[in-house]
Amino acid sequence: MNERRTIISVRDAVKRFGGVTAVDHVSIDIAEGEFFALLGPSGCGKTTLLRMIAGFEVPSSGQVLIDSQDMADVAPNRRPVNMVFQSYAVFPHMTVFDNVGYGLKVTSTPKIEIRERVMEALALVQMEAFAARKPDQLSGGQRQRVALARALVKRPKVLLLDEPLSALDAKLREAMQLELVKLQATVGITFVIVTHDQDEALSMADRIAVLENGRVRQIASPVDLYEYPCSRFVADFIGKMNVFEARANGFANDSLTIDVDGLGSLNVPHPERAAGALSVAVRPEKMRLLTPGEDRDGLFAVPVTIRNIAYHGSESHVFAVTESGLEVSATIPNRSRDHMRLAAGDAATIGWRPADTLVLVE
Amino acid sequence: MGMRRRRDGIGPLEYTRRAWMRLILLATFVFLYAPIVTLVAFSFNDSRRNIVWRGFTLEYYEKAFNNAGLIEAFVNSLTIAFFSTVVSTVLGALVALKLWRFRFPGKAPYEGAMTLPIVIPEICMGVAMLAFFSRIGWPSGLTWPFNLGAITIAHISFSFPFVAVVVRARLANFNREQEEAARDLGATEWQVFRDIMIPYMKPGLVAGALLAFTLSLDDFVITFFTSGPDTVTFPVKVYSMVRFSVTPEVNAASTILIAITLVLTTIALVLQNRRTTD
Amino acid sequence: MDSWRKFPLVFWLFSLPPTLWLLLFFLVPLGLIWLFSFGEKQGIVGIDITWTLANYARALDPLYLQIFVKSFWFAGLTTLICLLVGFPVALAITFAPARWRPVLLLLVILPFWTNLLIRTYALIAVLRTRGFLNDGLEWTWEGANALLTLVGLGDLNLLGERFQPFELLYNNFAVVFGLVYVHLPFMVLPLYAALDRMDKSYLEASLDLGASQLRTFLSVVAPLAMAGIVSGCIITFIPALGSFLTPDLLGGPDSQMIANVIESQFKSANDWPFGAALSFLLMYVTFFVLALRAFMTRGRAGLDAA
Numbered sequence: 036m037n038e039r040r041t042i043i044s045v046r047d048a049v050k051r052f053g054g055v056t057a058v059d060h061v062s063i064d065i066a067e068g069e070f071f072a073l074l075g076p077s078g079c080g081k082t083t084l085l086r087m088i089a090g091f092e093v094p095s096s097g098q099v100l101i102d103s104q105d106m107a108d109v110a111p112n113r114r115p116v117n118m119v120f121q122s123y124a125v126f127p128h129m130t131v132f133d134n135v136g137y138g139l140k141v142t143s144t145p146k147i148e149i150r151e152r153v154m155e156a157l158a159l160v161q162m163e164a165f166a167a168r169k170p171d172q173l174s175g176g177q178r179q180r181v182a183l184a185r186a187l188v189k190r191p192k193v194l195l196l197d198e199p200l201s202a203l204d205a206k207l208r209e210a211m212q213l214e215l216v217k218l219q220a221t222v223g224i225t226f227v228i229v230t231h232d233q234d235e236a237l238s239m240a241d242r243i244a245v246l247e248n249g250r251v252r253q254i255a256s257p258v259d260l261y262e263y264p265c266s267r268f269v270a271d272f273i274g275k276m277n278v279f280e281a282r283a284n285g286f287a288n289d290s291l292t293i294d295v296d297g298l299g300s301l302n303v304p305h306p307e308r309a310a311g312a313l314s315v316a317v318r319p320e321k322m323r324l325l326t327p328g329e330d331r332d333g334l335f336a337v338p339v340t341i342r343n344i345a346y347h348g349s350e351s352h353v354f355a356v357t358e359s360g361l362e363v364s365a366t367i368p369n370r371s372r373d374h375m376r377l378a379a380g381d382a383a384t385i386g387w388r389p390a391d392t393l394v395l396v397e
Numbered sequence: 398m399g400m401r402r403r404r405d406g407i408g409p410l411e412y413t414r415r416a417w418m419r420l421i422l423l424a425t426f427v428f429l430y431a432p433i434v435t436l437v438a439f440s441f442n443d444s445r446r447n448i449v450w451r452g453f454t455l456e457y458y459e460k461a462f463n464n465a466g467l468i469e470a471f472v473n474s475l476t477i478a479f480f481s482t483v484v485s486t487v488l489g490a491l492v493a494l495k496l497w498r499f500r501f502p503g504k505a506p507y508e509g510a511m512t513l514p515i516v517i518p519e520i521c522m523g524v525a526m527l528a529f530f531s532r533i534g535w536p537s538g539l540t541w542p543f544n545l546g547a548i549t550i551a552h553i554s555f556s557f558p559f560v561a562v563v564v565r566a567r568l569a570n571f572n573r574e575q576e577e578a579a580r581d582l583g584a585t586e587w588q589v590f591r592d593i594m595i596p597y598m599k600p601g602l603v604a605g606a607l608l609a610f611t612l613s614l615d616d617f618v619i620t621f622f623t624s625g626p627d628t629v630t631f632p633v634k635v636y637s638m639v640r641f642s643v644t645p646e647v648n649a650a651s652t653i654l655i656a657i658t659l660v661l662t663t664i665a666l667v668l669q670n671r672r673t674t675d
Numbered sequence: 676m677d678s679w680r681k682f683p684l685v686f687w688l689f690s691l692p693p694t695l696w697l698l699l700f701f702l703v704p705l706g707l708i709w710l711f712s713f714g715e716k717q718g719i720v721g722i723d724i725t726w727t728l729a730n731y732a733r734a735l736d737p738l739y740l741q742i743f744v745k746s747f748w749f750a751g752l753t754t755l756i757c758l759l760v761g762f763p764v765a766l767a768i769t770f771a772p773a774r775w776r777p778v779l780l781l782l783v784i785l786p787f788w789t790n791l792l793i794r795t796y797a798l799i800a801v802l803r804t805r806g807f808l809n810d811g812l813e814w815t816w817e818g819a820n821a822l823l824t825l826v827g828l829g830d831l832n833l834l835g836e837r838f839q840p841f842e843l844l845y846n847n848f849a850v851v852f853g854l855v856y857v858h859l860p861f862m863v864l865p866l867y868a869a870l871d872r873m874d875k876s877y878l879e880a881s882l883d884l885g886a887s888q889l890r891t892f893l894s895v896v897a898p899l900a901m902a903g904i905v906s907g908c909i910i911t912f913i914p915a916l917g918s919f920l921t922p923d924l925l926g927g928p929d930s931q932m933i934a935n936v937i938e939s940q941f942k943s944a945n946d947w948p949f950g951a952a953l954s955f956l957l958m959y960v961t962f963f964v965l966a967l968r969a970f971m972t973r974g975r976a977g978l979d980a981a
Contacts, residue, residue: 120577137584418766418767419767436797488692495693499679513701518934521937522701525705528711550700654793
């Protein structure tokens with residue numbers, strides 16, 4: 036595995052606004068060429084963190100290093116990073132060409148070079164034909180491309196994007212997700228995006244940092260984040276999750292014996308010993324609906340009464356209740372038509388592989 | 398206490414479609430416009446006493462244009478308005494920028510002080526300026542245009558807060574991310590101001606300037622107290638003509654002033670409508 | 676918003692010119708007048724600041740107090756009439772079809788853009804003995820007379836021998852008429868703003884629940900538009916109170932308002948200290964009314980403030 040060098044290093048950064056701590060001792064290392072996402076609910080500090088990297092917020096304490104250089108006294112207009120703002124902030128009184136060329140004009144780039152680089156950047160985002168247009172003649176998606184081109188023309192080491200897809204409609208959003216990933220691969224520089232949409236983060240990023248209340252909860256690849264969340268918050272935030280209270284009862288052969296309240300005992304593979312109260316979580320799509328008489332086949336099975344089945348075409352969302360009153364939700368792909376005969380009030384059995392159980396410590 | 402269903406097909410909230418509402422509207426507009434329209438119409442009246450319509454003539458416009466005193470007053474008004482507008486727009490823009498951009502101690506009282514010229518009764522400001530200029534011994538008998546200095550200063554004092562209000566309203570809608578984007582792209586503070594902020598403020602500056610111009614051109618009370626026999630402005634001249642005698646010449650002069658104001662207002666509106674999205 | 680300390684150079688650049696101007700060419704003159712109000716005349720042009728309260732005391736003299744009261748009365752009457760006329764107009768504009776609204780608003784504002792002097796002067800033609808109102812009344816009189824003659828009652832001269840024109844000019848009636856004429860646009864605009872901002876669903880809900888139009892108006896529209904009503908009244912009352920031109924051109928010898936008295940003190944009567952005291956009393960009244968308004972709107976921060 037080739038070690039890519041770290042291009043951005045945030046070291047124990049803190050940002051306070053009056054009595055509120057927006058960023059609380061955050062440390063993140065972002066590698067060169069990565070597509071990195073800052074993910075979290077609103078108010079978690081992700082935008083503040085992004086703005087600290089860009090230079091629009093000064094950390095109350097801690098450091099921001101870009102390419103191993105401390106950015107402490109470096110103003111935003113001198114940093115080797117560029118930002119695409121949430122509102123795109125395309126200058127309404129300039130043409131597309133002038134917008135994209137603005138960053139070069141203010142740094143006294145010769146006109147010929149400006150022309151060359153602007154057309155190159157516009158080609159990257161397929162907007163060459165619009166060079167003479169004014170922003171009020173463009174759609175939202177087109178304006179975003181102009182903002183992208185405008186930032187990329189400066190050849191920054193890192194491109195920062197603040198909620199780039201939130202203003203687009205659903206169809207356009209998915210298309211833009213793919214385009215951004217493609218763009219990043221083409222240009223080859225580091226992209227850091229801020230988003231509250233976990234779908235976006237999961238589908239676009241190489242690595243994701245999940246933030247809550249100004250703190251980093253977990254940094255991992257999308258797969259690791261989804262399959263192995265390290266805390267209840269992350270498990271709940273990314274995707275849907277069934278969470279049950281449980282107690283650890285024993286540890287042998289790399290597997291924990293866990294007593295799930297109201298459901299029974301199962302052995303979950305786990306690297307280390309644990310004791311006492313904890314939570315276990317299972318993803319709804321890991322659940323299976325067992326027909327009566329079907330072989331358990333090593334699954335941990337639980338008898339339930341169906342509350343509601345929501346039909347979603349390719350899959351069904353099953354909401355059920357156990358005898359002890361615990362709620363279980365399962366996402367069943369509609370591979371066969373058998374279980375579509377089930378209705379609210381029916382008795383059924385839901386099961387899952389013990390190995391798919393997540394043990395959450397907090 | 399129910400409602401009868403109307404037979405004329407007018408919805409319950411469509412007040413303006415009701416006859417009596419329309420009547421009130423019409424009556425009000427007649428009330429507002431009839432005097433002015435009549436004044437304009439009678440400026441073409443071929444009659445000295447101007448009571449009954451006698452015939453169409455441009456005689457009084459001729460008289461007005463040949464009235465040296467009137468022309469001089471008009472030129473004075475334009476000169477004052479021009480200088481007042483230029484200085485007021487700059488001062489007003491500075492205030493607006495300062496209030497929009499910065500937090501500073503004593504901001505609320507400062508804002509209050511800046512609205513004083515707008516709120517204060519004109520007569521109070523007029524006498525204050527009179528007292529001021531006479532007390533500090535403002536030189537009189539200067540050559541034109543310097544003799545208009547006192548009036549111009551007074552006009553600037555009551556105009557620039559109006560400009561500030563207009564420009565500030567424009568700034569309030571500014572998307573600060575544009576400013577940050579420019580800085581992010583490498584612009585210095587000055588470049589941001591020149592390339593992003595001033596173009597954005599332009600409609601507000603133009604509206605403010607037009608407002609200042611109209612305020613200056615139309616002002617009577619404050620000018621009345623700061624002008625002298627050799628520094629008469631158009632409204633002051635018309636006032637003395639009205640006091641002296643009511644002839645169609647006064648109507649002609651008034652109509653000219655109305656026409657100028659209308660033209661300026663139309664320009665302002667056209668400019669405003671051209672920039673609905675920015 | 677940045678703290679001024681972050682960019683001190685820029686801050687002072689923005690700050691100094693207008694602040695210095697306001698100070699020198701506005702606050703200082705006002706201060707001068709304030710000082711004068713405590714002064715005494717010395718000869719023809721001298722004024723001695725003796726910190727006397729004689730000027731203020733004189734202002735409370737029945738003679739001048741009466742003028743204050745009359746000015747208040749005129750301004751108040753003007754405001755009331757403007758409200759009664761302006762509210763239906765604002766209502767009509769609010770509920771007009773969307774494409775008509777800017778036009779109607781423009782038509783209301785346009786007279787405001789015309790010079791005050793000219794508008795007041797125009798009223799002279801309307802109000803004088805052979806002016807339009809009287810001519811119109813005469814025409815009505817003749818029409819009514821003709822009708823009576825038709826019915827056979829002509830000889831009884833029920834309406835008098837001949838038409839007596841009303842004295843409509845150079846008296847209190849003319850002043851109030853003129854004040855209403857000049858200030859009506861001031862009243863319509865804030866009313867319109869408040870009505871426009873009002874959620875029309877409130878009206879529909881009221882009607883749906885069974886209230887009549889009148890009831891809806893009194894119980895729903897008026898209270899919700901109250902902020903606009905207060906605003907409109909304030910920006911009509913204050914200028915009307917300090918009005919100079921209208922009473923000067925249209926009023927008679929006994930229709931003087933405060934501004935006229937102040938003017939004469941500074942021009943013909945040459946009693947600047949007294950005029951200064953009167954000016955400041957007028958200003959204090961203005962500030963008081965504004966403070967009243969601020970106090971009233973603070974208490975209703977929950978509802979829309981116009």
